[in-house]
Amino acid sequence: MIRSVSIIGAGIGAQHLLGYGALPDRYQIHSICDLDAERGGALARTHPDVTYGNDYNAILADPKVDVVDICLPPHLHFSAILAALEAGKIVVCEKPLVASLAEADQLADKVAQTGGIVSPVFQYRYGLGTAQLLALIEAGLAGRCYAGTLETHWNREKPYYDIPWRGTWAGERGGALLGHAIHIHDLLAWLIGPVAQVFADTATRVNDIEVEDCAALSIRMECGALITSSVTLGAADDTSRMRLLFEGFTVESDHAPYSLAEKSWRFTARAPTTQTQIDAVLAQVSEAKTGFAGMFEALADTLDGQGGRDVTLQDGRRSLEFVTAVYASARSNLPVALPLARDHPLYGGWVPDAARER
Numbered sequence: 001m002i003r004s005v006s007i008i009g010a011g012i013g014a015q016h017l018l019g020y021g022a023l024p025d026r027y028q029i030h031s032i033c034d035l036d037a038e039r040g041g042a043l044a045r046t047h048p049d050v051t052y053g054n055d056y057n058a059i060l061a062d063p064k065v066d067v068v069d070i071c072l073p074p075h076l077h078f079s080a081i082l083a084a085l086e087a088g089k090i091v092v093c094e095k096p097l098v099a100s101l102a103e104a105d106q107l108a109d110k111v112a113q114t115g116g117i118v119s120p121v122f123q124y125r126y127g128l129g130t131a132q133l134l135a136l137i138e139a140g141l142a143g144r145c146y147a148g149t150l151e152t153h154w155n156r157e158k159p160y161y162d163i164p165w166r167g168t169w170a171g172e173r174g175g176a177l178l179g180h181a182i183h184i185h186d187l188l189a190w191l192i193g194p195v196a197q198v199f200a201d202t203a204t205r206v207n208d209i210e211v212e213d214c215a216a217l218s219i220r221m222e223c224g225a226l227i228t229s230s231v232t233l234g235a236a237d238d239t240s241r242m243r244l245l246f247e248g249f250t251v252e253s254d255h256a257p258y259s260l261a262e263k264s265w266r267f268t269a270r271a272p273t274t275q276t277q278i279d280a281v282l283a284q285v286s287e288a289k290t291g292f293a294g295m296f297e298a299l300a301d302t303l304d305g306q307g308g309r310d311v312t313l314q315d316g317r318r319s320l321e322f323v324t325a326v327y328a329s330a331r332s333n334l335p336v337a338l339p340l341a342r343d344h345p346l347y348g349g350w351v352p353d354a355a356r357e358r
């Protein structure tokens with residue numbers, strides 16, 4: 001079945017369009033919706049038969065639209081997702097999904113009522129590199145994970161913050177932890193999770209903004225692995241990197257900031273596992289669709305009854321639970337154990353009260 005998609009928001013929505021466009025036998029692009037007619041219209045014109053509109057409610061009312069892909073600023077996600085579920089649409093929504101565990105649980109209630117689907121965007125998971133690592137784990141060559149390092153070392157300068165919602169608690173709902181490092185932290189939890197505890201330090205050092213742009217995290221996984229995660233928006237270039245030290249090998253990811261798994265990852269055998277054993281498994285791993293195309297393909301598979309690879313609402317909630325724990329730890333200067341109970345002081349959100357009232 002080919003599903004008809006409307007993309008709401010023409011910023012990162014342009015990359016989503018390319019992702020859907022790479023899957024012509026699974027999706028067709030119906031429309032681009034954006035309040036900015038110049039931006040939205042220009043994006044719509046890049047694809048044949050794609051219409052432009054500026055009215056989200058009209059998209060929701062259109063029975064020809066199957067999938068609503070929300071690429072709006074973070075503070076608009078919650079209400080836009082609820083409305084799309086009410087309208088019976090399949091929902092894809094950019095990160096961060098919403099701004100609290102309470103909102104994530106309200107979405108889960110709405111999904112239960114409507115029978116809908118919400119797929120949060122975590123495109124890092126898709127590509128050759130992760131397929132290789134999963135194949136080696138599946139083949140029994142990984143063993144226990146001892147430790148690891150994560151780097152989200154990106155460069156964001158003043159012009160990036162000219163868009164008014166960025167850099168603010170009210171608009172962005174968080175800083176580098178919520179907006180940038182959320183990808184690599186999702187990847188970690190997906191590969192070797194869940195997280196058992198986090199101890200975090202955050203700071204605003206690079207730009208004159210309200211939210212954090214640097215962080216140092218110490219993470220204990222439930223499996224026992226000890227992970228450190230370094231985050232800054234003050235790097236010379238945009239580099240992401242994951243190194244995981246397993247009993248059977250050490251793996252280092254590629255460094256691409258937006259599609260970490262697109263290229264081959266580097267696997268080094270650790271005795272008694274041999275490089276020959278590793279290479280034999282890797283030789284069987286075929287090219288995989290990467291980034292947004294990989295994610296949208298996995299969603300289409302699930303919608304067609306072959307589930308298991310898509311990003312779920314539970315995954316989105318888990319990423320927000322981690323963010324909640326990180327802010328709780330940074331503010332208390334204490335380690336925070338997960339999962340968080342519903343009576344946790346930040347269950348209703350981490351955005352400071354003064355910013356909410358604005």
Ligand SMILES: NC(=O)c1ccc[n+]([C@@H]2O[C@H](COP(=O)([O-])OP(=O)(O)OC[C@H]3O[C@@H](n4cnc5c(N)ncnc54)[C@H](O)[C@@H]3O)[C@@H](O)[C@H]2O)c1
Pocket residue numbers: 008009010011012013033034035036039054056071072073074076094095096121123163179258
């Ligand atoms: N997955 C990723 O790698 C990735 C990368 C960049 C951004 N994002 C996320 O995508 C989201 C959007 O980010 P962006 O950088 O594209 O933002 P942006 O501000 O560049 O684009 C948002 C667009 O939404 C439009 N818009 C705002 N309100 C609207 C409304 N009510 N109806 C229709 N259109 C409306 C704006 O006119 C604007 O063009 C954010 O949540 C961000 O965190 C994800």
